[in-house]
Amino acid sequence: MRRSLLTRRLLATTLPAALVMGSVSSTAVADPMLARNLSSFGLPGGIDTPTAETLADGTLGASLSWSDYARRSNVLFQALPDLSVVLRYSRVEGINDFRGEGYISDRSLDLHYQLLDEQGWRPAVAVGLRDFLGTGVYSGEYIVATRNVTPAIRVSAGLGWGTLAGKPRTIDVADEGGTPNVDDWFTGGANPFGSVSWQVNDRLSLVAEYSNDTYLARYSNGREFQQGDAEPGSNLNLGAYYRLGRNYELGLYTIGGETFGAQFSLALNPREAPYPSGLEKAPAPVRPRPAPAADPDGWSGSWSQDPTAQPAIQKALGDAMAEEGQILEAMALSANRAEVRIRNQRYVNQAEAVGRTARLMSRALPPSVETLVITSTADGVPTSSVTLRRSDLERLENTEAGQIAAASLLSDAPAYAEGMVRSPGIYPRFRWNIRPYLDLGVFSAEDGLTHEVGAQARASYEIVPGLVLTGALRQRVFGNIDQRGPGIGLPGTRGQYYTPEEYLADPALETTPQGVPRVRSDTRMYTGNSSPTIPELTLAWYAKPTETVYTRVTAGLLERAYGGVSAEALWKPANSPLALGIEVNRVRKRDFDSLLDFRDYEVTTGHVSAYYEFAQGFTAQLDVGQYLAGDRGATVTLTREFANGWRIGAFATKTDLSAEEFGEGSFDKGISLSIPIGWATGQPTRDRAGTTLRSLSRDGGARLEVQDRLYDRVRESHSVRLYDGWGRFWR
Template sequence: MRRSPLAGRLMATTLPIALVLGSAGTTAVAEPMYGRSMSTYGLPGGIDTPTAETLPDGTLGATVSWSDYARRSNIVFQALPGLTTVLRYSRIDGINDYRDNGYITDRSLDLRYQVLDEQGWRPALAVGLQDFLGTGVYSGEYIVATKTVTPSVRVSAGLGWGVLAGKPRTIDIDDEGGTPNVDDWFRGGARPFASVSWQVNDRLSLVAEYSNTDYVARYSNGQVFQQGDEPGSSLNLGAYYSFGRAYQVGVYSIGGNSFGAQFSIALNPREAPYPSGLEKAPAPVRPRPSPGADPDGWSGVWAQDPTAQPAIQAALGDAMADEGQILESMALSSSRAEVRLRNTRYINQAEAVGRTARLMTRALPPSVETFVITSTAEGLPTSSVTLRRSDVERLENTEAGQIAAASVLSDAPAGAPGLVRSEGVYPRFRWSIKPTLNLGIFSAEDGLTHEVGAEARASYEIAPGLVLTGALRQRVFGNIERRGPGIPGQRGEYYTAEEYEADPSLETTPEGVPRVRSDTRMYSGNDSPVIPELTLAYYAKPTPAVYTRVTAGLLERAYGGVSAEVLWKPAGSPLALGAEVNRVRKRDFDQLFDFRDYEVTMGHVSAYYEFANGFTAQVDVGKYLAGDKGATVSLTREFANGWRLGAYATKTDLSSEEFGEGSFDKGVTLSIPLGWATGQPSRERVNANLRSLSRDGGAQLNVRDRLYDQVRESHSVKLYEGWGRFWR
């Protein structure tokens, strides 16, 4: 993209000046410049103008603001120490579209990168893209600097383009959105903005800003809309009050003639409500008695007694069960013991391994020096940690890094000599009844939607690796009702459920694309019990580093069939390679046992790579549910306490016209461990997939328990990132 002359001058002057100012000041490292209040756009800032502030790394937050100009709901994530991202859903009054409601709803995405943090005389400096995907109601770019004048006063000043300069971009009424409006970036003339914030005390902050936003929207058909009254001036004022560690409320005025209110919440995954957890303390390591005190135990003659291993295995299994672990099998000799454990309680596999090692010191005779702790998933051994008992005894009260250095991680073979299965482990039946909540928060047509119900889920583990799983769900109430997809050429109009079921030809778009996900609302709003899943899965491990899965049955609420997967994942490697193939048929909308006519063979090959800083990249290339071919790129960040947040994008051989609004598939995934909020150890998670639209292009099959997430928990990168909890 060719930069405008003004942008070129800014890059040639502003950045060098900031660097010179920084070098002239002190070299002491300052505290990071974290935002004191959130703007109406959901980022640290003034009221409507941005600043160069950030949030603590990894912070996930939300802001809801209301004024005569807009109602904005923002989800903010500090993806990197310098990179802040925002997903926004807005209702903008005073603008009409094809619905003629007197307002429009709009989705937008912002990115801001802090190029320089504050240091000495040098201000913090940030560059931002506002609403750079889609139709561009809030489209604008900016360069802003923020400086701490006194400990309680900060000043920000910058140059803005687009809406920030009072020069909103013309909105193309035919634009389907979803693609960057690169040609508009940093063009169309810039104007300055500024703000001052005063931290009155620990709770209260006051903000004043100079803004050029004029709240006007211009469309390509010549229509011009004023969003509320024209501001009486360029001066905006606000006051914000914080309570607790995560909440803030605020009131503000725009131009002196309009007032608004705001509520913000910010959660830092490193600041759990119960930082130390509420789990009970582990059993302490039991040092071995001297050889003189237990000569038989040290000599190993006990191993010749056929009753020794069953008694030891039963005692160890009972102790592990109290810790939420299942002792699946055990091999025992006079000098070596291998236990195969299934972790059912702790989000960090290292904590399960550490507690098991402690219990082994208490249950095993003194001649056993080598401990091999093998983790399992779905009945398959996934990795082995080998320790010397003397190191466990010696290092109990040291930092976890020392026991990590003394351990060896290796691939675990499917079988091992002398393994004896524990009694009562297989077959195993489990069941649960839980409430369900489905939320839709980014629908331009429907606003916030919800569905509340209950789900009974059961699994029957017939043998190692062979699992029968089923679920029965009942809706109780909600406003997500059944309906067909949109009627082509009639924006905002939909087929009724009855019309859609009666005419099979509607299950293909006018462009010839099968409706594999755009009719997902046909699977909602069912007041009768439904079966979202009923499967038989078989997991196997043909070699120490290769895993396989075959799942057959009702795979998800919309598709049934057979799914087969193979994964190569060495325990000590950050790289994994996989392949999956699925033969599926579309289920009937009642989600029972009938099927519709559409069926497809689809699948992909995948590459995964785990970086040492908590990031995992994944690339899937193949064929999707609608028969289109392309690739999905995903990037996920995971913290040591189990928080995960990721983003993905899929582009296939469908054209923008065939794909429809949005142009390509994209979304954000969020997974929060339940134990983070409750303090109680648990492997349960709250998961969400935030996406603005359900489209047919790039649609994947939703199969539970894919191999990579099952296996990686006990492999090198993930295991050692949580190794600090080995002694917990």
């Protein structure tokens, strides 16, 4: 089989590097080679150069580095045990663009893949792509090998291309970025680089490295810029890094012996929570049933003929569940079988809610009840049922959770079940809260870091099961996210914006010069309001027409910029990793005061979606359809979720808009992050903190932001997600 040119280049450089480094020692190392510190580019490395190290699987990291050459903000995610991904926002000093401010703001993306871990005589070997989707200021590729010489000393050596070889690539001034320049990878000649790391003690490490980076930027129009004040005085860089606690690190370094820099890094491992065991109250233990001779009436089942028995049992069980942060919505009870429908309001893992409910049922039910059915609900709709025998619950309480999982049965919950009695006082139900809010803007070339702080009041009124009225009211207090019109977008006007007054006065400006409706590029027109705003006001109806089909219809002010009607249907069997969905929305653009008025733009959007849950918490999602600007295409999303509730994902959207019509970035892409609040506080809660990092807000590939789409609401109690967290059944 004939190998591609890129494959031949990799093979020609990876094997010699591995063999050279492999000759250093033959001592076997069992543990994976984890990074001692992050480089100024946010990846495992020395100071500027990479190493073949990785971080612990699932680690989320961030670093800030400052020097005369650049200020870099890096967000790192260890997506797989071998794959590291970095999204970077840099202020590159010494380069002038259309603003003439003596620096540029640049976004870039890196991939780092460890081909081999250290084993025996063999070093760890990694390959990487630096700045392969940006404009190319830091563009370069590398092959690197790393070896432990002694327990304290670690050596790395590699070959670099592009900036890593001291041969910066020519940047096309017309390039909008966002498209990988595959033809440039591993071309232009390579040069060696290397580093030595000495772990002085548990906290301090010292690094020396040989780097080829000249910090030059060349453009296709013939202009050349020296980043910083001058080219590095030598190829030798030195650094010292000091670890503060388990998650934080400070570093000082010198580049070429003349330029000094500083760095702050943090790394959070989802498997290393500040409170690994949580601070929640221990559950009530399983209560074994008495011998038949000790309670003949209870074992006979005659109690079930008493009309006062179920109301009394249901109230006692509901009160006990309320103390556990759960709602007993309904119950069906017979002499040998009990089914409860529960709403989990406290625990991130549904398995913990199911396990605590099972214990409470063992304490509240008469001894003749052997079959326990626990049905989870979401928005008043049943999603799945766990059926187990009470005798198994009593027998397996002090064993590992896997044994009770094997003894239980997960099934689809029917929409309607015979004999279910709704608990009194559950509906209608009113809830409200007032909390501060913080909106952050990152990775903006013109604005840098922006913020807005204020207060938000939020309320929901559940009229009957499945019918929910929700609203929110916001009041800005302070911030630097002010109202601004979109970019002018004409030749020679890069970096210039319409004023809000100009934009409001001319409706024709709500279409870009390329003919694309401004559905997201005028987002800043919705900010800076000193008066109260209504970010959301909706009436939603959730239903379940069959055992495996769920539906949602939402009407009202769906999000900050759009209002209308959204309808969704989802097919999701409880024991299937596959789900299929369809969504159709008819929406109109809201006025910029975010109150009750609308503008003229109206559009129908919709998508057909497929979801699949893989091993290790990965979920793939494909959405195909029409977006807010009327463009058609597809979005691919890959999300990884850990048993403790961390979710980190990446997405990319490509539509029928050309790169010129889309604008800078060429297509939409970004990273999403959602972390349970309970992970940091130790207190059980379903509240989450999340954000989406995208370098640009463009009109192409823009999707409606509807709250509580069905898939994430339903899947929590279905097989893959439920059993991923089943270890908490006995918590």
